[in-house]
Amino acid sequence: MKLFGKIATLTAAALATATLAMSGVANAQSDPLKVGFVYVGPIGDHGWSYEHNQGRLALEKEFGDKVETTFVEKVPEGADAQRVINQLATSGHDLIFTTSFGYMNPTLRVAKNHPKVRFEHATGFKRDKNVATYSGRFYEGRHVAGLIAGKMTKTNTIGYVASFPIPEVIRGINAVAIAARSVNPDVKIKVVWVSSWFDPGKEADAAKTMIDQGVDIIMQHTDSPAPIQVAESRGVWAVGQASNMSAFGSKAHLTAIIDNWSPYYVARTKAVLDKTWESGDTWGGFKSGMVEMAPYNTAVPADVVALAETARKGIIDGSVHPFTGPIKDQSGKIVVPAGEVAPDGMLLGMDFYVEGVEGKIPQ
């Protein structure tokens, strides 16, 4: 027992010294600013985490040796996340981006113990003095994709490979339905839920299934490029998700909705450097550059490209809102009256399909 006690004391002393030494180092060099990133997937997922990592690289390019970035990939949501975030916070990082919804509570808990460190949590809704949140208005991109799809479909049926029935995903489906039907009132949306964010085999099967049922445009809210490949081999159109997926099917790839985190990451890092950083919530779209469209397929006719670009510019200058009334739900009931736009609160909690979407939302 005595021996253990001694070891414990020694360890504690050693730790204290080490911590002191580290904080000494941190104090001695006022720069570079250390920025940490926590990713849920591998940076090679060619989707969500890949794009966050592009944002990190943009920071290094923008600020050079004024910043030093660290990232930890494939961090499971839950207890592991808290350990990783805590480790970043205690190792002298001044700004930490946690880039998945499931990191919300771990981020807040770590933030309480490290009031001087700033945290940025993607897609969450809980904030604190040193925890800001941010997300993208991806439905703006879905609106543009929906317009193109409505014009390009010959069978008037768009297939949607969906992951989980949360408002974020339902909002995307509805945005496509409203946009596509605004240019082609006969369009119907078929939705297949695969109960996974990432299962290439099942995503491919879902795409094949819908193509067999007469769909000629595949959209997805899952993270693998498998549906694009299927569309390419079956000779139908597809819209990429999160990043430009044209490498997986250059003929099928109409466009893609790209998550571009770089402008936000640069702005927030600059705010820390300028000592103007404040907590808050950012929901950025085309205007802030957080959402972008990949280059349109050359097979898309010029008038359709013009239509898409007009909508994109309209969203930027505020003249177009993807959820402008009259919007009816599946039963025909008006949920957004003519001339009004859906408030952000409705968009954030969206739990119903609009007219034109087939089937029911799984409970």
Place this chain on the structure above:
Amino acid sequence: MIDFVVLALLTIITASTPLVFAAIGEIVVEKAGVLNLGVEGMMIVGAIGAFAVAVTTGDPTLAILAGAASGLVLAFIFGFLTLYLLSNQVATGLALTLFGIGFSALLGNGFVGQTYGGLPHLDIPILSDLPFVGQLIFGQDVLVYLSVFSALGVTWFLGRTRWGLAVRAVGENHDAAHSIGFSVTLIRMGAVLFGGAMAGLGGAYLSLAHTPLWVENMTAGRGWIALALVVFASWKPWRAFFGAYLFGGITIVQLHAQGFGVDVPSQILSMLPYLATIVVLVLISRDGSRARLNAPACLGRSFHASG
């Protein structure tokens, strides 16, 4: 309508084939008395092995062989640990899966974002153009045929050949098999290697034919389904074959039902194979004398020739 049925059946075949390979392979392993829970790990390593070779050389035959070889190498590690060093089979198998997933991610780093044209399909003039059966029976890729032959071949091997009998003998009673002169460890090693190669082929089918690309963790739990199918099939290869098609069929029919707007809870359908396995396990425990006839008596037990 007929076209639609053919297309749906084609999708079912693609969804089921990886499961057939992995389940048939694991049946031979378990018949020899070894429980290898590392199927998922061997599949994923097979997937990256095959894909890497396909992209680098462009040769489908080499790619398929590489898939089988990758699974085999992983199985060798498992066999060496459990059969020669007598480590715990359950723990080693689980570790093999974790290792396989991590190792494949490392190997696959440079292959993310690349594509492969897919396995060439057999195209027999006239026969492939026949209505209905043409595409289904005469227009598949080589791995689909191989999966059917492996089910037939393993049934024949286990039931009709001397070496199949030896495999079953070491699985039923390794002491008795040892006492009449069989080398228990070597026979088990052979079975484990075969199982690894088959799991590797299952993985190769995923990355070469089903979704011809590489992304981390792309097997997404299919190895575990294959393990469940082995018990579900009560260690009979042909039952595992139909079990795999039943499971693939349910998956695809469920997706079709959703597309047609039929209100089915997809979560319930996706747990069906596991549910069926639990039911089979309950039956085995309840009516031991009948169902246990098929379960290898020495399953999961280490063998050490002590005299």
